[in-house]
Amino acid sequence: MRPGDQAGGAADVDLLYAFESDRGRIINSAAIRRLQQRTQVFPLERNAAVRSRLTHSMEVQQTGRFIVRTLYAQLGDRAADYGLDGLQSALESLVEMTCLMHDIGNPPFGHFGEFAIGEWFERALDGLFAVALPQPPDNDELHAQMRADLRNFEGNAQAVRLVVNLQRLRLTYTQTAGLLKYLRPAYQPTPDKGSANAYLNKKPGFYLSEEGFVAGLQQALGQCPGTRHPVAYIMEAADDISYCLADIEDSVEKGILGVAELAPLLIDTFAGMQSPDVQIPGSRHSFRGLVNQALESYQQEEINKAGEFFVKLRVGMIHPLVQHAARQFIDNIEAVYSGTLDRALIEDDSLPHAIVQTFKDVAMARVFCHREVETLQLQGYRILQGLLDNYGALLRVDAQTFLDLTEGNCRREAHLQMLVRRLPSQLLKAYRQAVRECGEADRAAWEFYHRCRLLQDFISGMTDQHAQDEYRTLSAL
Incomplete structure (x- = not known):
């Protein structure tokens, strides 16, 4: 209608x-x-x-x-x-x-x-x-x-x-x-x-x-x-999953952050919320393993090094985050259907939420307050x-x-x-x-x-x- x-x-x-x-x-x-x-x-x-x-x-x-x-x-x-x-x-x-x-x-x-x-x-x-x-x-x-x-x-x-x-x-x-x-x-x-x-x-x-x-x-x-x-x-x-990594990738494209600096920063930030060595639900890797795998691909790539890092990181991250969002929709389906769930699907105490929050926190600390951006x-x-x-x-x-x-x-x-x-x-x-x-x-x-x-x-x-x-x-x- x-x-x-x-x-x-x-x-x-x-x-x-x-x-x-x-x-x-x-x-x-x-x-x-x-x-x-x-x-x-x-x-x-x-x-x-x-x-x-x-x-x-x-x-x-x-x-x-x-x-x-x-x-x-x-x-x-x-x-x-x-x-x-x-x-x-x-x-x-x-x-x-x-x-x-x-x-x-x-x-x-x-x-x-x-x-x-x-x-x-x-x-x-x-x-x-x-x-x-x-x-x-x-x-x-x-x-x-x-x-x-x-x-x-x-x-x-x-x-x-x-x-x-x-x-x-x-x-x-x-x-x-x-x-x-x-x-x-x-x-x-x-x-x-x-x-x-x-x-x-x-x-x-x-x-x-x-x-x-x-x-x-x-x-x-x-x-x-x-x-x-x-x-x-x-x-x-979908917005939360997409922009948290994209803002970081753009900062690397702009030269504000480098991949070698970014990788340990992501792991340290994640460790402030969850163990970086625990396997992520829906993935074969821990967060540390995910970042290190992307870093290894970055080091082996000869032409598009930063692009390879983010492709690996995105593929490894998107799947468990999407699966978590879908599970949260189903697990809270009555509140979602009635429109009363008073939080975002990914806003919980889970490892997937810690992944999203890690990228947001790094962007807030190192990108949004950068002199060029300000x-x-x-x-x-x-x-x-x-x-x-x-x-x-x-x-x-x-x-x-x-x-x-x-x-x-x-x-x-x-x-x-x-x-x-x-x-x-x-x-x-x-x-x-x-x-x-x-x-x-x-x-x-x-x-x-x-x-x-x-x-x-x-x-x-x-x-x-x-x-x-x-x-x-x-x-x-």
Whole structure:
């Protein structure tokens, strides 16, 4: 079932055909194409061998497919007991496309870009609201929700917004549900660590602007509010498995780490959590044996030495991690099916979890804080803040003036006319429609909310290169 379909009207549509339609819509979308010029770890990277968001997402897609196939291999005839019999091809497509889409909401310059956008709105929003809405609000609670919502820019929530209200992909509810990795609206506070469902709600999952859609999705799929779709658990595991090693491999490609230095560092880090000499479940090797085998291949290889090291390491690591993720799905299948498992599939005290955590810890200690990476992140921060400073002027005019600007009817504010003409027409149309659909109650507040969303949509939708070029243009550099 898709948004806009009548209940029961899609009953005769073949499930695999529906997901194939989703697949075509996703792969051919501009949101996927933009990932090729978005940061994975290294912003504005010119070396094509270093991963972009697109190549990372393709690797996650492949790992997600592998998890589904392993899940069915482990279930065997028991697949029918869980209502999964005959659905492998459909589930593979569903998981693959969820994995491919999982980062489409990420802004330029990665997670630091998220921080830059959120920090600008945190600093400026109260003053902007006071100018836009000088009269005391009719609904204090709604205004507080709007301000909190706009301060919490988050890539996962932006992905839902892109699919639903900007790209208008009209995916099946099931396909879109896989993107809801986190379950709280952005206006709600972060729950205390250790509280009920703290993991499922640790980040915003959707914005106020998509709250009605999410409620409709949950009703259509029979999901209880605050619960995940099972596909989201598989996508999350595929992402964890893929990026933990990929970030390290890219750092070697960049010359930040060398293989001879990396190998003992991995073993020592792993030893802080588990014994590196215990056999890994689903493997013939211990972690030390896995790393040493890859190091031996590296030493014997004459041409592509680093490539050989990571091929051996990846092959030896991926299989037991995928098997563990599939086992965790099955062992916790009731909580996974109900969407209440309050952790990631690989987030436990197991050896496979220690493998993933080892790569994450090494990347955090030796890659993300490297001077080159931090310099690029600081440049990205300055670029996004500068763009928001420039385009933020559009938030300081009254609603009628802004509407006139978007329709070309304003004969004053020449510099604002020029700024508006640089905004994508698609985003302006989405803004106008959102405003038209506002009720009369708190209309002024909703107009300003959607105007702020328009600015966030514009900045977050840029590629790294577009953001840099636009900043240079407006700064006359």
